[in-house]
Amino acid sequence: MDGDKISIDRFNRKNYFLWEFAFQMYVMGKELWGIVDGTLAEPVTSSSAEYTKWHTQNDKVVSWMLSIADSYIAMNLRPYKTTSAIWKYSKEVYFQDNEARRFQLENEIADAH
Numbered sequence: 001m002d003g004d005k006i007s008i009d010r011f012n013r014k015n016y017f018l019w020e021f022a023f024q025m026y027v028m029g030k031e032l033w034g035i036v037d038g039t040l041a042e043p044v045t046s047s048s049a050e051y052t053k054w055h056t057q058n059d060k061v062v063s064w065m066l067s068i069a070d071s072y073i074a075m076n077l078r079p080y081k082t083t084s085a086i087w088k089y090s091k092e093v094y095f096q097d098n099e100a101r102r103f104q105l106e107n108e109i110a111d112a113h
Contacts, residue, residue: 011069016094023068027061035061038084058083 008022009015013043027033035057036041042058043051061083064072080086 006064006068008068011065011073012088013070013073013094015089020091024047024063027064032057032061036083036087042082062086 006023006026008026009018011019013022024036027036035054040054043054047049062081065083065086066077069077069089077086077089080089088093
């Protein structure tokens with residue numbers, strides 16, 4: 001992974017919005033966003049060069065995701081083998097947590113005034 005060192009904050013339960021944006025920009029800069037958002041689908045034929053290339057790229061992005069996730073999040077991601085599945089799961093689980101947290105913070109700010 002030479003040259004693939006990611007310098008963004010670790011993904012934890014509290015920073016989904018920041019992590020999502022930073023990780024998306026990083027992967028887009030590597031021209032691999034289609035692997036994450038599913039627009040570059042896994043090739044059907046397992047004997048093709050495209051299939052091998054897709055899996056190599058997918059595995060690279062999965063390793064990036066896991067390397068910047070807190071350990072408890074990484075453990076929850078283990079069942080998912082594609083970046084698009086990890087991305088979807090993360091959004092479903094942690095986006096909701098952040099919405100509730102945002103609501104809580106807005107209420108705390110309003111109560112302070």
